[in-house]
Amino acid sequence: MTTTAPAPEYSVIGTRPIRHDGLDKVIGRAKYAADIQMAGLLSAKILRSPHPHARIKSIDTSKAAALPGVRAVITAADIPAVASDRMQDLGETAVRLRFLSSNVLAGNKVLYKGQAVAAVAATSAHIAEEALSLIKVDYEVLPPALNVLDAMKDGAPLLHEDMLMQEFGQRTTKHSNIANHFRFKKGEPADGFKQADVVVEREFNTAAVHQGYIEPHAATANWNVDGKLTIWCSTQGSFNVRSQVATLLKIPESNVKVIPTEIGGGFGGKLGVYLEPVVALLAKKTGHPVKAIMSRTEVFEGTGPTPGSYMKVKMGANKEGRITAAEVSLMFEAGAFPGSPVNAGAMCALACYNLDNAQVDGYDVVVNKQKTAAYRAPGATHAAMAVESVVDELCENLKMDPIDFRILNGVKQGDRRVDGPAFGKVGFMEVLQAAKNHPHWKTPLTGKNRGRGFAAGFWFNAGGPASCYIAMNPDGTVSLIEGAADIGGTRAAIAMQAAEVLGIPADKVTPTVVDTDSIGYTSLTGGSSVAFKGGLAAYEAAQDLKKQLIERAAKIWETTADNVEFEKGEFKLKPSYERKMTFTELAGRLLTTGGPLAGRASVDARGVGPAFAAVIADVEVDPETGKTQVLRATIVQDAGKAIHPSYVEGQMQGGVAQGIGWALNEEYFFTNQGTMANPTFLDYRMPTALDLPMIDTVIVEVANPGHPFGVRGVGEVPIVPPPAAVANAMKRAIGVRMTDLPMSPGAVLAAIQAKGNGKR
Amino acid sequence: MQTLEYTAPKTLKDAITLLAQKGDAARPLAGGTDVLVQLRVGRRPQVNTLVDLKNIPELTRLSYDPREGLYLGAAVACCHVYEDATVRRMYPGLIDAAELIGSVQIQGRASVGGNVCNAAPSGDTIPALIALSATCSIAGPNGTRSVPMEQFCTAPGRNLLQNGEILVAVRIPAPAPNSGAAYLRFIPRNEMDIAVAGVGASVVLDSAKQRITSARVALASVAPTPLFVTAAGQALAGKAVTDEAAIQAAADAAVAAARPITDMRGTIEFRKQLVGVLTRRTLHIAIQRARGA
Structure with a gap:
């Protein structure tokens, strides 16, 4: 449903025609990336590191190369050396070029289990696979740094011995896994806390989660004798692949043609290259087109999830319900190489609220896990889980309605974010009012062990x-x-x-x-x-x-x-x-x-219009098993102008579905040895249709003045509020405030029992 | 690289001969929802022959006789089991399990016999079948034999079939008057998952439907094999159907018998808690069904 009637001035905008594709x-x-077929096509397979942290002493590929049917074997030695610290734009994040190169094929060290080490092209996938087992890699196994707090400690195993910590914009002399520590500050939080009647401080942990796109990565390359390289791949940015491949392989961009196939989902995870440079090099070496397709396990182990995190939030409010101060610390696991979305998370963390005194600290920390990638509003969902949970607790302590509290504190045109920029025309107030007027919010929720939660979210859009x-x-x-x-x-x-x-x-x-x-x-x-x-x-x-x-x-x-x-x-x-x-x-x-x-x-x-969304979630928790069922969910979102309302609603529902998965069961489950124990969809539990209610959508249309039809982006912000909305609902259902994601049955049951024992 | 041979014998005798010849290199194939996945991920490197059992009449028969009970051919797919009106009416406890294996698509291929032979600690039909006093009809080079379901699994992924032996059918006695059964499992999601814990239970009530004459309880995912807990049944014999203390005693017995491990799917503590909860809930359903409520 839309809150505004179809605009009479338009004949096409706002209608719902059948999609052309x-x-x-x-x-x-x-045709998806794995469907590409052509004469002489070779199959490529990738050898991946069995260790989360090890030095590569030597690689012997001779036996693999000698196997009948094998046409080429490559390692990092085949990639032109990249000495500089030049940055490569990945779209939503950026990475040092030499790190991108190591992530494509590891150089002298492997930094996570699953990192690509070598690749084989052969006349069949089976031969290529057999050849992998003939490659001998001599590893010197090193102790890993497996989570953000351990990795930050002095004396933790260093992933990059030459990496110096950046702090407040300056390069320090300190060798650390902390790649960057930055701070945004507005006013004086210490003064603000003095004015507070209620202060809430909480710590949060979230596990790494994967985008879970249904189509695994696949790429095919053909390198002609005239030096022209053609790549077919599943990507969110064909020009982006062109520039990454050209820069990594030191060839002119104009020599690279990228043909994007249909794409079975990306959510931010198909921005950086993985297979494309590898199949290109194999194609060059063999003179044949070469195709590689990842298995689901390779997708989990070898591509980027969104980071695990540790977060601390302290907020104060006065009796009238005004937030007087806020302090947020975000520590994100970047994975093997710097470049987590902690910056975006830090900018989004408090963006819903007009604050005079606030401070946000961000830490980008390398750990021996997959290099993280963008995932739908990167960083914002983590931050919202923490901030929106603390806001909810302030509301509880002040006995205020969660929507009224946000109307009182929410941002309007002209208000400034903690990191500086002022908002133009935004629709947060309209979103909150629409949520407040929605039948879902107005209908009382009854029944034992049930609760209703509310949370808001912000995303910049681009x-x-x-x-x-x-x-x-x-x-x-x-x-x-x-x-x-x-x-x-x-x-x-x-x-x-x-x-x-x-x-x-x-x-x-x-x-x-x-x-x-x-x-x-x-x-x-x-x-x-x-x-x-x-x-x-x-x-x-x-x-x-x-x-x-x-x-x-x-x-x-x-x-x-x-x-x-x-x-x-x-x-x-x-x-x-x-x-x-x-x-x-x-x-x-x-x-x-x-x-x-x-x-x-x-x-x-350039006239980007930012997006706000709010989610109402009803849950029922089984107090004997800890299992949570989301009974009802409604998302209200400012789309600016919904060109095709069905696809806007689809984005909103999809974002909520992923947010609920993140909230309840999804996680990279690591063993103490740094191995992901659940790299399949059986044990990496994304929600199925039976795990979700019908998700109601309300499109609010506060036109973006920077677009002729008023369009704002709609794809990302819907994932931001759901984990906090579910956590807030669970608090009301069972009286336990969950601070760690996922809120899986075992964790919820343990929290219920801890509360019963007076420990919480 | 694993090259496979596929054969589809038409008689039990041919299948037995073939399996006996090939030994560990051959693996019977029914729905393939376990074995094909295992082959693909390299978990059965010794296998080079698949022996499809779906053309053998003894393995594809599904029939009910009031005296003999249910004959469930080992290769009959779950969907045929739960779409059969008689089986639905007579064995709701089996239907509970057959309906939740994998997904709807999986149930179109996966057989109950395959689930039993796969011998996973989490195999959903096995506790349900133990509760129903099912037996395994086995044929091999040395003739046929019959063993109680609770003895069939010997270790994770292992069963007592000897070289050349085939599970031909699962047989379940005709339900006793005033009896009822149920199976519940706990999974974090609502489908397509593996039991963190599972409990099958059956009860037989007296003619007044007031007292429990006998009961059977079996567990999944809390031991190296599906576990038959006789103590849980004993705790209920002779007790009133409304005796919550007796039901709790049965649940406590089940928890005491469970010896789970901690892994990514759940901790020891969590699984033990679940066994208690599920035993109570399963018994309540079984009693309700027995009373015809």
Whole structure:
């Protein structure tokens, strides 16, 4: 349901047409990365480290290379050396190039179990696999640093002996696993706490969780004799893969063509390269195209989850319910290499609240685990779990309604975040009011061991460069070419924005996502940016085309463009409107009246509109087993403008589903030896359909002034509030405040029993 | 690289001969939902032959006779078991287990006999079958034999089948008058999971449906094999159906018998707690069913 009636000024925006890519996906014809086939294709397999921390003394690949059917074996020695500390942008995060290189194939050290060490290309996957067992790696096993607090201690095993801690923007002389410690400060928290009547301080721990995209990573490469490299892969950013591969392999970007296949989910996890440089090198060495497909276990062990974390939050409020001070510390496990999303988490942590006195500390800490990657609003969900739990406890102590408390303290236009920036037009108040008015909030929850929780969340959203090309077809349809991977229905959302400008139905637009040689630069599918920036590019390209069409109509009518009006798909000659031409009629005449027409635009979309969301969750906890069932969940979110409401609702529901999984059962379960014990979907428990209620959605539309239709990003913020909302609901259900994720049955039962024993 | 041979004998005799010849290199195949996964992850490196048992009439028969009870061919898929109206009516305790293995798709392939032969400590049908006093009909090079279900599993992933022997059928006696059974397992999610703990229970009541004449309780996932807890049944014999203290005593006996391990799916303490809770709950359902409520 939407809170506003369908905007009458639009004919396409806000409707729900069938998605252009739907049929192929429904009947199984869509081509995903593992579907790529071609003559002479070799299969690649990756040898991975069995140790979480070890020095590689030597690698002997001779026996593997001699196995019949094996065409090439590579190790890190085959990657051009990268000495510099140059940063490589991954879209939502960044990484030092030499670290990215080591994550693709380990150099002199392995830093997590599952890190790629060598790769084999062979005439069959079975031979490649057999060859892996013939590669002899001599490891000197080192003690690992396996969690954030241990890794921060003086004397902890160092992952990078040469890494110096960065603190408050300065490089220190201290060798540490703490890559970076930074602080945002506004006002004086110590003074603020003096004004507080209630102070709550809590510590939180969260386990690493994986994005869980259904399609494992896969990539195919062909390296031609002329030096041109073509890569087919499942990625959120084809231009991003192009630049990472070119930089890592020291070849010109223009020599690399990346062809994005359909993508079976990414959620931030398909931004950094893993297989692409490996298959490229194998293709170069063998002269054959080479394909690699990860197993689910490789996805879990060899790609980036979102970090585990330790967090501390202290907040104070006065009797009137105003927050007087807040202090937050976030310590995130970056994994093997620096670059956790702790910065984003720190900026989001207190972003919902207008605070005079607040401080946020962030620590980016390396540990012997998978290098973490972005995951849907990276860092914000962790921070919200901690902050929104403490806010809930303040509400309990003050006996205030959780929504009223947030209305009193929530941010409005002009308020400043702790890290500095002031908000433009935002819809947090509208979101809170819509939640307060929702039947879910107004209907009392009855029954034993049941509770209702509320939590809010913030995400910046992003914009950036995007390109679009729209060509007229003689039958009155248009072909729309774009460059951003379509993960959440963006082909439809972008096509609809072009259709709106051109006055034609959405199904008259055929959108296609093309390779990096076939469209202008387009930044990645991340930061909830594509409907916004791609939509802006499509809007501009459609305007460009419209202008040319009006000029052509003027030419046909032997007049000037200012005498032609275009309305609802029809060209009319002013002032009498005696002469008219439909869009289709004009399309049919283009080739005989001066040639074909196309519109184009390349934009750098900067007018980003941030997103707020709120979640109401009802739970029932079985006090004898600790098992929690989410009975009802409602998400309210400011979309700015919902281009295709069904896909906005889909994003909202998907975010809540992942948030509930993170809250209740998902976790990287590590043994004391640093091995992930549950690298399959059997024991890595994402929620199934039976674990979730129907998730109600309420789209709030506070238009983003930075976009012609008011679009804000919608993909990420819905994952932010759910873990805290579930924790807050559990507190009301069973009287126990859970501070660690996941809140799995065993953990909940232990907490209930500890409370029964008076220990909590 | 594992090259596999697939054979599908049409008679029990041919299957036995083949399995006896090949020894450990052959593995019987019913639904394949366990064995194919095990082969793929390299957990049965010695196997080079799969012997599909689904073309053998004795293994695909499902029939009920009021005197003989249920004949459940070892290769009959779970979905055929729970879609059979007679089985549903007569053996709700078995249906409880057959309906929650894997997912709907898995249940279309996975057989109850395969679940038994896989001999996982967590095998959901095994405690349910022990509670129902099921027996295993085995055929081999030296003839046939029958063993109680509670003796079939010998260690995690191991059963008492000798070289060349096949589990032909599971047989369950016709339900006694005024009897009822149930199976419950605990999983963190609501489907597609492995029991952290599971309990199967059956009760027989007196003709007035007031007293428990006899009871059987068996556990999953809390010992190297599914566990038959006779002490739990003894705690209930002769007690009133409303005697909560007796039911608690049975639950305590089950907890005492459980010897779980701590792993990623649960700690020793958590599993013991679950055994107590599930034993109580399962017995309540079994009693309710026996009373026809």
